[in-house]
Structures are given as C-alpha cells and as structure tokens.
Amino acid sequence: MAETATPTPETLRAKRASDLIARATRAELATLIDTLGGPFEARPLRGPETGLVMVRGRIGGGGAPFNLGEVTVSRASVRLASGTVGHAQTLGTDRQKARLGAIIHALWQEAATRDSIETRLLTPVEQRIAEARGHARAQTAATRVDFFTMVRGED
Amino acid sequence: MYVAVKGGETAIANAHRLLADRRRGDRSLPAVSSEQVIEQLALAVDRVMAEASLYDRDLAALAFRQARGDMIEAIFLLRAYRTTLPRFGVSSPIDTGAMLIERRVSATYKDLPGGQLLGPTFDYTHRLLDPTLLEDGPVEEGAERTETPEAVMRVSEILAQEGLIEGDGTLGEDEGGGDLTREPMEFPMSRDLRLQALARGDEGFLLALGYSTQRGYGRTHPFTGEIRIGEVEIEIDAPELGYAVSLGEIRVTECQMVNQFKGSAKVPPQFTRGYGLVFGQSERKAMSMSLVDRALRAREFGEDIVAPAQDEEFVLSHCDNVQATGFVEHLKLPHYVDFQAELGLVRRMRAEFEAARTASESSDRKEAAE
C-alpha cells in the first residue's frame, strides 16, 4: 500500500508471525497448542469461516490490475480469556486450522508464550519452507539449458 | 398454452443412483482418492481451477472425481460452489517477477538473464506410450543443481531498454480491476475485463482462436517472448491487523507474447505484446490467451477487424464453457410445448403451400386450356 508509512520492527515481526501461521499445517498448529498446555478458552469474534479472495494480476505483468480468479480462504478471530484478540487467515477451506491459528496469534502477542511459539512453531515452519523452496529451486536449476557452440562460421 | 406436468421422480432418483454406481465402477478396484488426483493428475486439477476461476486443489479434485473426469462438469460444480461463499476481499496484485520459478523459457533470446529453465515439461518427450507406467515401479526424484539465485528478468524489460517494445498497456493503476462476476458484460470492454474473461475461458476455444490468428485470420506475427510457471504469493490487506498478510502461494503460468507492429502516423514501428496469465500449470492456455489478447487489441492499434479472434463480442460472449454448455445442453430438456407449437406452424404452412400449389396448377391448366 503506497500510503502506508515504513513499518515498525514490531509490525514486521507481527507480519512474519501471521505469514508463518498461515503456512503452518493444521497438525503443526494443533501440536503447538498441546505443547503450550492447551486447549485454551477462546471466544469467537468472527468465524471461523470460509470465503473467497479475488486474486489480481497485472496487465503485461506490471501494468494495471485485473481480476485473475478467486481463491478459497478461511479465517477466524478469537478473544482469549485474558482479553487478547487473535486473527488468522489461510488459503483453503480448513476452518479448524484458521481457528487454531487465531488462538496462536493471540498467544504470540502475550509475553509468556511468544518465545516458545517463535522457537517451536515459527522457526521450524520457516525452515521447512526454506528447505522445500531450496529443493524446488535446485530441481529447476538442474533443467537449465547450457548452450555450447558446435560450429561458428561465415561460410 | 402452458401445460404443467409432473412425473419422473423415481426415474430421476434411479438415474442418480446409477450415475453413482457407474462413477464407482468395478468395486474390486480401490476408489481413487482426491490426494491421488491432486498428485498424479495435477494438470487436470489445474485446468478445472483455471476455468472455474477458483483456486482450490482439494475442491477441484473432488469436483473432477464427482464429474467422472468430465472437465466442464467439474468446472460447473466448482463455479456453483463458489457462488455460495462470501468474498472477503481482493488480493494485492500478484508479482510474477518475484515468482519461485519452476519453468521459464524464451523463444526470442537464447542467452537471456536467468537462462532457459525447462522444468517439468512434455516438450522433447517422444510422445511414445510408456508401458513402464503400468507397473508402478520406483521413480527417481528430480536431479538437483545448486547455484546462486540469479534475477530472472522479464523479456519485455530487455526490449524495453531500447524502446523497441510497448509498456504494460495503457490502462492506469486506478482504471483496472473491473469484475465481470459482479457487473454485466458491456461492449466495448476494457482490457482488464477482457483478460479476466480470457483467464477463465475455455482452453479449447482459446486454443482454436489463437491457432486461427496464426493461420491468417487476424495475423499478429507472434513470438513467445517468455513463458514462466511457478508459485507466487497471495497477500491481502487485513484492516484488523494493520498490515497486509501473506496467505500462502498459488501456482500460475504467465506468457508474454511479442508481436510485430508496423507503427502508425503517431507511433514508430515497435513490438507490441499479448498477455496470458492462468491459474496452475497450463502454458497452452496461457499462450492461447496471449495470442487472443493481442488480437483483441486490434482497435487500439487501428488494425482492421476482419477475423473472429479480433471480434471481442464474439470471443468474450462465447469463451465461457459453463455458459456455453448451459445453453447448448438446455436443448435436451423438455421442449414439448414449444415443439407442439412449431409442429402446428409447419402443418399450417404445408397446408397453405399445398393450397397455393393446387391453385396455381389449376390456373395453369385453365391457361393451358384457353
């Protein structure tokens, strides 16, 4: 967003947490909740619900936006007994995953649980993704064409 | 006249039961799972998602199974499902420049920055049926090659450095984003809406139209500037958080077609572009889309509109296969009363025809007799 000021370090940390929670599997989230001593009391504020987000592309790759098509998204907002509010949104139709994500997002904002969420969930998910992307990149790189010149001449 | 009739409930219920039976097929074989479809028939899933205009692998695989592999039926199912969901918002425009690339080729430059990356392509296969697939033997993993990541520049940027190619279209940042799922189609249609229609259009229809431009019906002298396939990030503004959240990645295919343009009184000769962007891995569709996108820009470039692929009303009104199948297939539904009316009409016209012929014959005879 053009009008947004430079994000603060805390906003960047919060965005990283939200982004990684979105990419965690439901099993990873459920395991973490257990480890943290859950289940936790969480009152729903919105959802969990599944809806659509219209994906936009750009004409020519960098021009004006156009609508490419929609993608399913599930989201949830909850309030813990402590009053902390958590939000989560993720691709797909797994509403339960969105709810667990919202609880973890709320717990991440609380000093007592943030560190263990960082070390037990966010860092491992980040590593898992980096590894998968590394493999994908290396597999693609192996299909790179290395041209070599057979003959070059004017005749 | 209107006649209401009832009946057929048992026939319909039994037909559905028979459909379920045939869909399951031989019970001694294991049922196909959605996971198997997603993993092993991935391109079918991609096509269903692209033409349903809804990206969700699990639902697309379910639709594909439910439709017994009938693509358009599966697309129809997914389109119907999408109408039941609320829309949460629109994403930030995806950045195909930041794609995690799985394939990238250019037919215009051999040694372009970022190189030619073949990826998982059917190209260079011999198109010989492979009986080893019948045996479900072990399959090697893809080879890996470690190298320092290199920026994968767009071909359009290379040509743009010399001013030899047009930019990314003429629409401004605020002019795009029209949505034909919300507003009825009106012609002429701006390019953002045309691209939305083409992105969800039928692959076969667009392929045939793209082919027709190559055979001379609206020729545009195309070169494949670049095709890239890979994953891009989906990001959406979350007002309740105060920042944009990245929801995950989707796979898309992008095609930049480079076309010759002889120039006009105002514009020097340069290359123009057609653009294709499709959900999933489908370069045939992305290429066809970019050919048709360029053909549909005929008016913009002052070109004569002489071919079907250049006629936006023709192309955009007929490229949606769910609409098309709805109208074609409705013909099999009861038209008993309409047909009775037509039958009455034809009988009356025949009677009039006979009467006229008898009259003219008798007058001919009369003239002959005179």
Place this chain on the structure above:
Amino acid sequence: MGLESDSLSGGFHDPVFQGQAVFRLVMDAMARPGTLQTVTDDTGAPSPLGIAAGAIALTLLDHDTPVWLSVRLQKSALPGWLSFHTGAPPAPEKAEARFAFIEAGAPLPSFGLFSAGTQEYPDRSVTLIIEIASFEGTTPLKLTGPGIAGGRIVHPSGLPDGFLRQWAENHVLFPRGVDVVLTAGDRFLCLPRTTRISAGAL
C-alpha cells in the same frame, strides 16, 4: 494493535440463521411498505447506531457494497465495526454508496447526491437507513402504492427536515430512485421508491 477491540465485539453469533431472519424481516417490510418490524437480537453495534440499523447492516452489507456514514457515525467506532464484521468499504463519495446510515437528528443530505441507479439498472441505487425518534408520533402520514391495500397510516416522529419534500421528488424519478429504511431503536419500516406519502388520515 490495529482497531480497538470495541469494533471486534458484537456481530451475529450465528451469521447464517440470524442473517436470514433479519433478511426475511427486511424483505417483508419492503414488500409491505410501512409495516413495523422488530429486531429481537442486539448485535452490539457501536452507538449511536440503533439495534435495528445494526442488524440490517450486518445482514445487507458486504465487501461489494460501499457504505456512507453521516458525520457522527463516521467519528464513532462504527467504521471499524462495519469493516470487521461486514467487510463493506467506506464510500468516499455519496454517489458511490450502496447503503448510507444516518443517525437520529442528523441533517438529511440531498437524495440527489446519492445514486438513484440508471434507467437500464435502476437497482444500482442507494438504500438510506435513517434513524428517527420513534414510530409513536402525533402526526399521521398516509402511505399508498404497491404492497399497500388501500392505504396505511404511520406515525413517525423525528423525520429529518425536508424528508417529505425530498421523498416526493424521489418518486418522480421512477424507475430510478432511492429506497429508505426508517429505524427507531429495535424497530423499523421500509419505504421503497414506489411508495407515496401524503399527510392525513385514511
């Protein structure tokens, strides 16, 4: 972070069934102009928005319906509440709004500044949700038109100044025009553009 938690509370606890129930009330009220409907659930809409207006907002607004708010509503917690619960974007201009909410006692903007739809698409018009003092006023108004057998008498109290004049002008635009929902606390009635309002008893 972000919005105050006031904007996050409330809403439908059962969006599908509550939304359908309120939709049914609004549909009946539009079909039979002037009949009073009562909303039973308090959705916790931030004041000064009333209970009925809050439930109607949750039912009818979504991501595709830009919403315009009168000045006091704009300064309340309502924008954040609507954004969180309905996703409706704020309309920068009145003409772009599909719904507009006006609190009790606020000056009534000119209907002409809002969209009245087009001849081809008269549905692309605004619906104004106007809060008034009560439906137990002393001045009777007679409603006639489609959906009303004979005539129907209503007693709105605290109608904004100039409402009746603007309503008469609105009627001339048909099939274009704006539609109105009058709310007072948990009760509301509808005035579709087809309804004529005249002074006096039956």
